[in-house]
Amino acid sequence: MAALTVFAADTLTAHRSVLARLAKHPALTAWFVVLLVAATWMGLRVAELVSSGGVDAGPMDIQPHTLLLVFFMIMTGKSVVDTNSRVTQNKEMMMILGQPVDIYSALWGKFAYIILSNLAVLAVVLGTATAVRAAFTPGLFFPPWFVACLVPLALLAAAMGFVLSILTSQPGLARRTVLVAAFSELAVALYFSFDLLKGAPEYLVPASMFLLAAGLACVPLASRLFLAAWNYEVSGSEGVVQRATRGGSGRLFSVMTRRMDPAARELLRKEMVINISRKEVGGTVFTIIGLAVVLVYLRGRAGEPGPVAGPFGDLVLPLLVCVGLYIAAVLQYAMLGLGSLGKEGKNFWILKHLPVRSERVFQAKAGALLVFTPVIVFAIALPLPIMAGMAAAWLAFFVLAALALALAFTAVGIWSGTVYPNFDEGTRGTPDVMTMYLIMMACLFLGALAVGLPGLVMYYDHLVGLLCMALSADWCALFLYHAIGRSARNYDALEVGV
Numbered sequence: 001m002a003a004l005t006v007f008a009a010d011t012l013t014a015h016r017s018v019l020a021r022l023a024k025h026p027a028l029t030a031w032f033v034v035l036l037v038a039a040t041w042m043g044l045r046v047a048e049l050v051s052s053g054g055v056d057a058g059p060m061d062i063q064p065h066t067l068l069l070v071f072f073m074i075m076t077g078k079s080v081v082d083t084n085s086r087v088t089q090n091k092e093m094m095m096i097l098g099q100p101v102d103i104y105s106a107l108w109g110k111f112a113y114i115i116l117s118n119l120a121v122l123a124v125v126l127g128t129a130t131a132v133r134a135a136f137t138p139g140l141f142f143p144p145w146f147v148a149c150l151v152p153l154a155l156l157a158a159a160m161g162f163v164l165s166i167l168t169s170q171p172g173l174a175r176r177t178v179l180v181a182a183f184s185e186l187a188v189a190l191y192f193s194f195d196l197l198k199g200a201p202e203y204l205v206p207a208s209m210f211l212l213a214a215g216l217a218c219v220p221l222a223s224r225l226f227l228a229a230w231n232y233e234v235s236g237s238e239g240v241v242q243r244a245t246r247g248g249s250g251r252l253f254s255v256m257t258r259r260m261d262p263a264a265r266e267l268l269r270k271e272m273v274i275n276i277s278r279k280e281v282g283g284t285v286f287t288i289i290g291l292a293v294v295l296v297y298l299r300g301r302a303g304e305p306g307p308v309a310g311p312f313g314d315l316v317l318p319l320l321v322c323v324g325l326y327i328a329a330v331l332q333y334a335m336l337g338l339g340s341l342g343k344e345g346k347n348f349w350i351l352k353h354l355p356v357r358s359e360r361v362f363q364a365k366a367g368a369l370l371v372f373t374p375v376i377v378f379a380i381a382l383p384l385p386i387m388a389g390m391a392a393a394w395l396a397f398f399v400l401a402a403l404a405l406a407l408a409f410t411a412v413g414i415w416s417g418t419v420y421p422n423f424d425e426g427t428r429g430t431p432d433v434m435t436m437y438l439i440m441m442a443c444l445f446l447g448a449l450a451v452g453l454p455g456l457v458m459y460y461d462h463l464v465g466l467l468c469m470a471l472s473a474d475w476c477a478l479f480l481y482h483a484i485g486r487s488a489r490n491y492d493a494l495e496v497g498v
Contacts, residue, residue, distance in 0.1 A: 002101035006109025021432055032434050035441050040128045044137055064146060065194045072153045075118055079161020082114050088169045089233050107223045111162050118154045145201050152208035159215035163222040169229035263356050271368035288328045292379040295324050317388050321398055324380045326447050329405040333369050334443050337413020338431050340365045342422040358488035366410050373406045393462040400469040401451045407476035408450050409443050411483035418490035450476055
């Protein structure tokens with residue numbers, strides 16, 4: 001009964017939040033539908049291209065089972081974010097822990113909500129795909145096993161995300177590493193089973209069901225570790241802040257901020273220590289490093305460009321690096337910036353009454369995000385071009401591209417965070433899926449302008465291309481400057497009850 005109560009409460013809260021968002025931003029909702037239909041149409045065209053025999057174009061080695069694995073990874077990432085915001089990092093769990101109910105039953109209710117949200121996303125995707133297929137591509141045929149695999153993979157992703165969130169929140173680096181490494185064998189088994197069965201795809205559904213049973217069996221085992229994870233994330237986070245406050249700044253931080261005035265220095269430290277949690281930083285860095293490994297792996301499998309690449313074969317590797325930079329920049333700058341104001345929660349009014357200008361507040365938020373730019377440069381922008389033996393001019397181009405995307409996406413993130421703030425402490429400022437999708441599409445368009453156009457010039461003339469990329473980075477810096485000013489004005493005009 002406790003599980004049903006928690007499940008009903010979370011579902012009702014999410015339902016009301018979606019309805020409020022739709023009523024408040026009808027134009028945004030209409031634009032979201034347009035983008036969803038366009039993205040679905042492009043996805044169907046890609047699926048049509050690979051459904052018969054796969055695409056083999058150098059690093060673009062795509063087969064039907066590869067699309068299923070990509071879907072699984074996306075849903076797993078969503079499940080981890082949902083579990084972080086609603087379970088392991090949620091201070092409102094104290095209300096549940098204080099009730100005379102079995103905590104494991106309450107966790108099953110939380111897990112049921114994550115399953116429902118995954119199935120809801122899958123239902124929207126399949127419904128949109130059905131409508132788009134009927135309207136634009138009536139001749140497109142999907143094998144039954146492909147569609148049937150989506151349901152167990154969505155459920156398995158919910159189990160994987162739920163368990164990973166708890167395991168990555170355990171106290172002690174050695175303990176976390178051992179537990180995550182042991183549980184990750186399930187994802188390894190999924191990859192190799194799909195790779196082995198790609199020649200007999202009718203067996204992918206039974207394999208998915210078997211792995212789903214294994215994943216569900218891990219949920220009650222991980223639930224026994226929940227209290228340690230929650231205490232470490234909630235109480236442990238506050239302990240880190242207290243120690244940082246008592247002990248002062250570290251040597252590296254002091255060197256970085258030695259030319260800043262005391263007010264700006266303390267605001268920056270607040271953002272880096274309090275508002276950007278260790279799990280967000282660790283998760284983002286882990287994702288960036290994992291993305292770098294994937295890019296290197298694709299480079300290792302790359303051969304001569306196939307017929308799909310055509311005359312643009314020389315652009316495949318630069319495009320691969322740019323896609324990696326886009327994904328890393330969206331995660332680190334746009335998504336974290338989008339929730340930077342909502343994370344203040346009840347501290348919002350304290351922040352508003354500090355004796356500092358509003359611009360200083362958002363300069364600190366932007367600086368706390370941009371401090372991780374070297375990670376993206378050394379993990380994404382440099383390794384693959386060096387391995388591919390690209391010219392030094394391309395290395396400089398990718399470094400400038402990483403800087404330009406960092407500046408532009410930070411501007412989009414912090415400005416959007418003041419326009420669409422979420423002060424719900426139960427989700428720790430995490431924006432809704434619709435807002436995140438729109439911001440990702442906006443960043444895609446902005447990235448195409450900021451990097452794509454100079455990249456096209458770079459393809460024909462390296463010197464002029466580098467100058468164009470440097471000019472683009474300058475424009476992105478100016479864009480960030482104006483975004484900080486606009487965010488400050490939105491912040492001053494914001495009046496909400498938190």
